[in-house]
Amino acid sequence: MVSILIVEDNELSRDMLSRRLxxxxxxxxxxxxxxxxxxxxxxxxxxxxxxxxxxxxxxGWEATRRLKANELTRAIPIIALTAHAMAGDRESALGAGCDDYDTKPVELPRLLAKIERLLGTA
Structure with missing residues (x-):
């Protein structure tokens, strides 16, 4: 079974997304x-x-850098989730080691497509 780790400090957002997934x-x-x-x-x-x-x-930037620097977690795909949709944020997320980027509020069909693409299940 595919497991997804959601790292989110907002309890409502974390619970809503976890239920939907x-x-x-x-x-x-x-x-x-x-x-x-x-x-x-x-x-x-x-x-x-x-x-x-x-x-x-x-x-999340630093956490991603640490996870990507660790041999045990380096290969786990990471999608950055942020409410900030400023110019350059996507590039910053990718530069920190994220494999993709998505904005909040989360649009589930768009996020699912990114998950499927990264896991090779599309």
Whole structure:
């Protein structure tokens, strides 16, 4: 089964997205901050990570850099999720090591297409 780790500090957003993905048949893991998310990623090795970029303490940019620098988690695709849709944000996310980028609020069909493409299940 495909497992998705959602790293999102907003409880409502995290719960809503996890419910929608579970209804689509995914096994969903959640983390409220980057430290917990990185720990889960190392321990569980999810199929893909949805990373909020505006996290407290360690932000999503730094968490992504750390995950991509670690041999155990380097190959896990990461999709940056951000409410910031400013010029250059996509390039910054890709530069930090994210494999794709999506904006919030999440449009589920668009996000699912990105997940399927990254996992080779499209």
């Amino acid at each position: 579970r209804r689509r048949g995914f096994d969903v893991l959640t983390a409220a901050d980057a430290e917990i998310g990185m720990d889960i990623a190392h321990r569980e090795r999810p199929s893909i990570i949805l990373m909020d970029m505006s996290l407290p303490r360690i932000d």
